[in-house]
Amino acid sequence: MxxxxxxxxxxxxxxxxxxxxxxxxxxxxxxxxxxxxxxxxxxxxxxxxxxxxxxxxxxxxxxxxxxxxxxxxxxxxxxxxxxxxxxxxxxxxxxxxxxxxxxxxxxxxxxxxxxxxxxxxxxxxxxxxxxxxxxxxxxxxxxxxxxxxxxxxxxxxxxxxxxxxxxxxxxxxxxxxxxxxxxxxxxxxxxxxxxxxxxxxxxxxRTIIDSAKVYLPILKFSASSLLSGVLDIALLLLIQSIYPNLLLAVVGARVCSSVFNYTLNRVFVFSKGNRTGFQSSLKKYFTLVLIIMALNYGLLYMINLQFGVPLFYAKLLTETILFLFSYLIQKRLVFKDRRGSSGPVMFKGPEYFKPTF
Missing domain, CATH: 3.90.550.10 (Spore Coat Polysaccharide Biosynthesis Protein SpsA; Chain A)
Incomplete structure (x- = not known):
């Protein structure tokens, strides 16, 4: 030891x-x-x-x-x-x-x-x-x-x-x-x-600099879904104002925000160590999108139409419920790192002096 x-x-x-x-x-x-x-x-x-x-x-x-x-x-x-x-x-x-x-x-x-x-x-x-x-x-x-x-x-x-x-x-x-x-x-x-x-x-x-570095991996992981959620809400309200059909608004907003979210996650959030193939991750991701879309519509229908909560607040509540679920599935299944054992690690240059005794 x-x-x-x-x-x-x-x-x-x-x-x-x-x-x-x-x-x-x-x-x-x-x-x-x-x-x-x-x-x-x-x-x-x-x-x-x-x-x-x-x-x-x-x-x-x-x-x-x-x-x-x-x-x-x-x-x-x-x-x-x-x-x-x-x-x-x-x-x-x-x-x-x-x-x-x-x-x-x-x-x-x-x-x-x-x-x-x-x-x-x-x-x-x-x-x-x-x-x-x-x-x-x-x-x-x-x-x-x-x-x-x-x-x-x-x-x-x-x-x-x-x-x-x-x-x-x-x-x-x-x-x-x-x-x-x-x-x-x-x-x-x-x-x-x-x-x-x-x-x-x-x-x-160093309180500010090192705290930012400590939280950065987590914040980066969260930021993608947050930005996509904002885009989804904006598109939902826009489509609903032009053509007042809840199903069309949910589907249209979700498709656009999902393409945006997938791109961010693959390129920015899970880029390090992610060796999941493009086609494989794409299929898994949009399977998840369909599942979340169904859950999204079901929850919105219940909260907005059954309980009478205004659409904006109903959408915020729905996204909060689905937020963690989406994170966990993407991290564990869609973009799961397939590296396995990393093997010997090569270092650049002599970074320390070995003891002489």
Whole structure:
């Protein structure tokens, strides 16, 4: 078992964590210095003196790249048990790291997540941010993960190829892992851990930029349907005003907005890793369109004509009901990634210095 710790400008809490880990286990420890600079060389020299492996980025490349550098190195060493990723700021306790390692052995094929319940003295920003991310992730994927932002994660060794192929260089990488995992048929297992927060002025999460990167994969996935929904509503009202026939308005608006939505999804939303053939995805997509069209008409007929709700509001309610259903079917069936095992991953150029001992 290997413990992987990405570190950028760490303090003595990194050394304290390593000391405590070495007191309770004999796992290999790999630390990635993500371009911290000369001022932090003393800390990393001490880490080496403790018998740990230190990989060094010459410049800061982000947490995602640091993790992938570590995964690649660990894969090259022939690790067969698994990898536990932990943060360098002391927020993950040794007993919780050991708990994750035990779960890796017990639940092969699962991504193990150290789940904080956010009890006690937790900063409001952290509590609020995780709540919003949890809700958006659940809405977009249909899966429930309580702590989407946890840095304490466990992976079996057969996941290393895939982990190196997931996109993202900074904090968004960890969210991308969650979004991409179901394409590889990996399941999640959450394990309760202690919630530990320090008065941490050294956090390198840039609130606006990195939050945007974390949410971007989810927002991109949602934006296509939102734009298509707006187009559908506009066309429905336009056709209905010209020719007052509900069936014609629903069908005409849905056909036009569906062509628009399919194009966006194939080119923009699911372009990465999507190897589903054009004809195959097109057939599946428009089969889904027919199903949703029937449901759309049925719900509109009931809400608008039976219950007397104005057409505009009836349409909004109908689209809300069908929104999540459409997302899940498109993600899981229409544009499902058929990659399977990604195979060896090639990296461009030497991105780190290997240890000499």
């Amino acid at each position: 290997t413990i992987l710790i990405p570190a950028y400008e760490p303090d003595i809490r990194l050394l304290a964590l390593i000391e405590k880990l070495q007191a309770v286990c004999n796992f290999k420890i790999v630390v990635v210095d993500d371009g911290s600079g000369h001022a932090y060389s003393g800390i990393f020299k001490t880490v080496q003196d403790y018998g740990c492996t230190v990989l060094t980025h010459t410049t800061n490349q982000g947490k995602g790249r640091a993790l992938k550098t570590g995964f690649r190195y660990i894969q090259e060493t022939g690790e067969s048990d698994g990898v536990v990723c932990a943060d360098s700021d002391g927020q993950h306790l040794p007993q919780d790291i050991l708990k994750i390692s035990q779960e890796i052995n017990a639940f092969k094929g699962h991504i193990i997540l150290g789940c904080r319940r956010f009890t006690g003295n937790v900063p409001m920003r952290s509590r609020f941010g995780n709540t919003i991310t949890r809700m958006v992730y659940s809405f977009s994927t249909g899966k429930s993960i309580y702590d989407t932002q946890t840095g304490l994660r466990g992976f079996s060794s057969d996941m290393l190829d895939w982990l190196c192929s997931v996109s993202g260089e900074r904090f968004e990488y960890e969210m991308n892992i969650l979004l991409e995992a179901d394409k590889e048929d990996f399941s999640f297992r959450e394990v309760d851990i202690d919630t530990v927060y320090h008065h941490n002025h050294s956090s390198h999460f």
